[in-house]
Amino acid sequence: MSGPALHLAVELDGDGSHPAAWRRAAHSPDQLLTPRRVAGLATVAENAGFTLITLDDGVLPPGAAPDPVGRIGAMERAAFVAASTSTIGIAPVVPVTYAEPFHVSSQLASLDHISAGRAGWVVTEEESPEAARVWGRPPVADADARVRESRDGIEVVRSLWDSWEDDAVIRSVATSRYLDRDRLHYIDFTGETYAVKGPAIVPRPPQGQLVVLGRPDQVPAGQLDVALIAGRDPVAIATAAASAGTPRVFAEVEVALDTPDATGAERVADLARYASWTDRGRLRHVGSADGLVAALDGLSRHVDGVRLHPLVLDEDLPLLSRLVLPALSERRLVARPLPGTSLRSTLGLARPANRFAAAAVLEETR
Amino acid sequence: MTRTDPLDVPRPHAQLHFGVFFQGVNHWTIWSAPDSGSQIDPASFRRVAQTAERGLFDAFFLGEGLRLREVDGRIHDLDVAGRPDAITQLAALAAVTRRIGLVSTSNSTFNEPADLARRLSGLDLLSEGRAGWNVVTTDNAWTGANFRRGGYLDHADRYRRAEEFLTVARTLWDGWDDQAVATSVHAPAWSVPGAVRRVRHRGAQFDVDLTPTLPRSAQGHPVIFQAGDSGEGRDFAARNADVIFSAHGNDFDDALGFADDIRARLRAAGRPEDDLRILPGTEIIIGATEEEAQEKKRWIRLQQVTPATALGIAGLLWGIDLSDRDADGPLPADDPVVAENDGSFGARRIADQRAVVAEWRAKAEAHGWSLRETVIALGPQRGHVGTPSGLADKFAHFVRHGAIDGFNVTPYLIPDGLDDIVDLLVPELQERGVYRTEYTGTTLRENLGLREPLTQRSARDRRQAG
Numbered sequence: 001m002s003g004p005a006l007h008l009a010v011e012l013d014g015d016g017s018h019p020a021a022w023r024r025a026a027h028s029p030d031q032l033l034t035p036r037r038v039a040g041l042a043t044v045a046e047n048a049g050f051t052l053i054t055l056d057d058g059v060l061p062p063g064a065a066p067d068p069v070g071r072i073g074a075m076e077r078a079a080f081v082a083a084s085t086s087t088i089g090i091a092p093v094v095p096v097t098y099a100e101p102f103h104v105s106s107q108l109a110s111l112d113h114i115s116a117g118r119a120g121w122v123v124t125e126e127e128s129p130e131a132a133r134v135w136g137r138p139p140v141a142d143a144d145a146r147v148r149e150s151r152d153g154i155e156v157v158r159s160l161w162d163s164w165e166d167d168a169v170i171r172s173v174a175t176s177r178y179l180d181r182d183r184l185h186y187i188d189f190t191g192e193t194y195a196v197k198g199p200a201i202v203p204r205p206p207q208g209q210l211v212v213l214g215r216p217d218q219v220p221a222g223q224l225d226v227a228l229i230a231g232r233d234p235v236a237i238a239t240a241a242a243s244a245g246t247p248r249v250f251a252e253v254e255v256a257l258d259t260p261d262a263t264g265a266e267r268v269a270d271l272a273r274y275a276s277w278t279d280r281g282r283l284r285h286v287g288s289a290d291g292l293v294a295a296l297d298g299l300s301r302h303v304d305g306v307r308l309h310p311l312v313l314d315e316d317l318p319l320l321s322r323l324v325l326p327a328l329s330e331r332r333l334v335a336r337p338l339p340g341t342s343l344r345s346t347l348g349l350a351r352p353a354n355r356f357a358a359a360a361v362l363e364e365t366r
Numbered sequence: 367m368t369r370t371d372p373l374d375v376p377r378p379h380a381q382l383h384f385g386v387f388f389q390g391v392n393h394w395t396i397w398s399a400p401d402s403g404s405q406i407d408p409a410s411f412r413r414v415a416q417t418a419e420r421g422l423f424d425a426f427f428l429g430e431g432l433r434l435r436e437v438d439g440r441i442h443d444l445d446v447a448g449r450p451d452a453i454t455q456l457a458a459l460a461a462v463t464r465r466i467g468l469v470s471t472s473n474s475t476f477n478e479p480a481d482l483a484r485r486l487s488g489l490d491l492l493s494e495g496r497a498g499w500n501v502v503t504t505d506n507a508w509t510g511a512n513f514r515r516g517g518y519l520d521h522a523d524r525y526r527r528a529e530e531f532l533t534v535a536r537t538l539w540d541g542w543d544d545q546a547v548a549t550s551v552h553a554p555a556w557s558v559p560g561a562v563r564r565v566r567h568r569g570a571q572f573d574v575d576l577t578p579t580l581p582r583s584a585q586g587h588p589v590i591f592q593a594g595d596s597g598e599g600r601d602f603a604a605r606n607a608d609v610i611f612s613a614h615g616n617d618f619d620d621a622l623g624f625a626d627d628i629r630a631r632l633r634a635a636g637r638p639e640d641d642l643r644i645l646p647g648t649e650i651i652i653g654a655t656e657e658e659a660q661e662k663k664r665w666i667r668l669q670q671v672t673p674a675t676a677l678g679i680a681g682l683l684w685g686i687d688l689s690d691r692d693a694d695g696p697l698p699a700d701d702p703v704v705a706e707n708d709g710s711f712g713a714r715r716i717a718d719q720r721a722v723v724a725e726w727r728a729k730a731e732a733h734g735w736s737l738r739e740t741v742i743a744l745g746p747q748r749g750h751v752g753t754p755s756g757l758a759d760k761f762a763h764f765v766r767h768g769a770i771d772g773f774n775v776t777p778y779l780i781p782d783g784l785d786d787i788v789d790l791l792v793p794e795l796q797e798r799g800v801y802r803t804e805y806t807g808t809t810l811r812e813n814l815g816l817r818e819p820l821t822q823r824s825a826r827d828r829r830q831a832g
Contacts, residue, residue, distance in 0.1 A: 028549050028550055028551060029550075032547075033547075033580065034491070035492050035493070038492065039461060059480065059481070060576075061578075063556055067559075068556075068562055068577050070581055071579050072488040073484055073488040076457040076492060077457075077488070079458040083408070083462055100515070102512045103476075109450075109451075110455055113406050113450055130575075134481075136479075136572055164448065169448065178447065180443070196511070196512055199441075202448060202450055
């Protein structure tokens with residue numbers, strides 16, 4: 001592929017990937033859910049030169065009862081961040097296990113318009129049966145059923161994005177027509193558990209299709225632009241990357257860097273007093289910034305990008321910004337997104353043809 | 367109109383509140399003019415919201431329609447269409463505005479309370495207390511075809527569902543006490559023990575069990591807007607809403623009648639009669655002179671009511687497809703076909719088609735009007751036309767006599783359609799003392815001059831009684 005060897009994404013939810021990250025945050029808990037905090041973090045990531053921000057989410061509050069931690073919906077944060085930044089990609093996490101795909105499609109298409117083509121979508125699952133109680137729906141209990149809901153949901157969302165052709169708004173004064181209805185399409189989706197008619201109520205997103213990211217064990221490769229793959233070591237990651245079958249592959253990497261005040265290991269040990277760092281089977285770098293640069297250099301031979309999960313955002317993000325990204329940039333391993341460039345372009349992905357427009361042309365030439 | 371002595375009126379100190387409705391559908395938005403901007407570009411939304419904020423408007427308001435409109439089974443192609451998801455767009459606007467309220471129209475039939483309450487809470491927190499929710503209901507299976515939950519509600523159930531939806535949403539918004547979040551990283555827990563309550567609701571419409579995800583915002587709850595005009599809708603508003611939109615804002619007596627009716631319903635619901643802001647939807651056309659304003663109105667109506675739109679509006683009245691007729695010719699000689707309107711167009715049900723057609727024929731004949739001229743003159747009407755000072759006198763009279771609390775203005779042009787109102791009308795209103803000269807609060811609730819949320823009042827009353 002052209003472009004830099006490695007794209008760097010960073011997960012910016014809450015105070016970091018450790019459940020007790022808030023204990024080491026530079027702000028008090030009551031400052032977490034503020035616009036200043038949400039925009040401030042995104043600005044740091046954009047200025048650092050990251051390709052993409054992801055924002056985790058789910059209907060259940062993070063933090064276990066009786067100590068729930070508050071979380072603003074990822075879609076709302078993403079839209080707010082999109083209006084506060086100019087070049088970085090933004091991908092909220094949105095599960096479609098229970099959500100209405102029609103709404104999800106509208107929201108994501110809107111995010112792409114708001115960000116002028118910088119939007120992505122991280123597909124996850126609502127695994128807990130408690131999520132069903134939040135939605136007031138029967139639980140989607142087993143793994144196969146959750147995969148089915150994600151698959152159908154993505155199919156509906158993607159079809160709706162194509163249900164307006166790019167030039168459906170014609171503004172023909174001569175015929176008094178604002179729309180060309182031949183360039184609008186019913187999707188007529190019928191799955192195992194529901195059906196959706198269409199067309200969308202939002203015009204086609206600027207990117208045509210947003211960049212869709214997800215785990216290959218949860219989402220069919222054909223529906224993904226970017227596979228997010230775990231693996232405890234580079235060999236496991238290389239193996240998973242080789243078999244992902246998606247246009248792009250990003251490795252999941254958790255980081256706890258040495259700071260001037262404490263080593264990464266000391267920081268992890270400090271937070272272990274409150275909770276353990278959730279093990280998700282991901283590669284974990286606990287140590288120096290130089291060590292992380294070397295590790296990422298090594299990974300760049302196997303994957304197109306890495307999504308970093310900092311232990312504590314307020315501690316690790318400044319070091320990533322000051323030390324890690326500049327060193328990678330110096331080695332020409334990473335490049336910051338160019339102004340005015342869509343996320344797809346930055347990732348070297350083509351703008352997809354519209355499935356319905358393509359069909360219509362076929363029909364005409366037959 | 368003569369200026370009234372401001373002290374010799376029912377509400378000498380009443381203030382007008384303005385909202386702006388970025389409509390995104392319907393023929394009122396002109397798309398054919400050279401300065402008709404994009405209906406989806408974020409710059410259009412930013413421009414309108416920031417202009418409204420410059421004019422000290424209370425609220426920026428987005429509509430919602432969950433299916434593209436159709437006529438006779440085909441997508442309606444004459445009017446602007448294609449708009450962003452309201453809450454998503456408003457969350458973006460929260461980043462580029464500081465004081466104006468951000469109001470989302472969101473459907474209580476095709477959403478679930480925990481999800482929507484959370485989205486609105488997120489908007490409320492990101493805007494630091496400027497979120498509003500315009501509660502709308504739908505019952506038709508036609509819209510339901512876009513949703514996994516499926517179609518349909520019994521017509522009678524749509525307000526039942528809306529009311530129970532609102533009850534669940536309010537319980538969730540009250541699920542965190544004020545100051546529920548720790549103020550130090552050394553606190554025993556992220557949230558104050560006992561300050562976050564699990565919500566279990568089992569009712570006819572909803573059965574949910576969850577811990578709400580978000581604390582209360584600076585305004586307690588998002589401000590509730592409602593627009594139903596039926597008796598049922600008005601009662602719903604009187605029990606639940608903070609602001610009601612109406613179609614009763616053109617004629618003073620009609621507006622006053624509506625306002626008096628709402629005040630009576632508020633009293634019946636046990637609320638103070640100043641507990642609800644009444645903001646009719648309107649269009650405001652301004653000219654330097656009366657003649658110029660009338661000339662501008664004529665130009666605007668010709669843009670709005672194109673030949674095809676005139677045939678479409680007449681077709682609804684006649685109940686037959688008139689799209690192949692000549693809009694600039696005489697009225698159709700056909701008899702109207704009275705049929706059950708399936709509502710899919712979103713059109714008002716016309717009470718007595720034959721009588722209306724007869725009236726149109728008589729007037730068209732008397733004035734020598736073409737069909738298009740007739741539609742412009744007698745079709746759907748709205749709005750105020752005049753000079754800045756004339757309109758300011760009129761609106762001061764309306765608000766001081768309790769006929770309205772303000773207007774929800776739909777600009778006929780996007781994105782520049784508010785400029786005249788902000789630059790020319792607002793200063794005249796300020797001079798008359800009926801419009802603020804700076805924002806009076808930081809939240810939407812404060813700027814509208816509203817009391818605290820209803821459930822929090824009742825909780826306080828219970829505490830005081832106990």
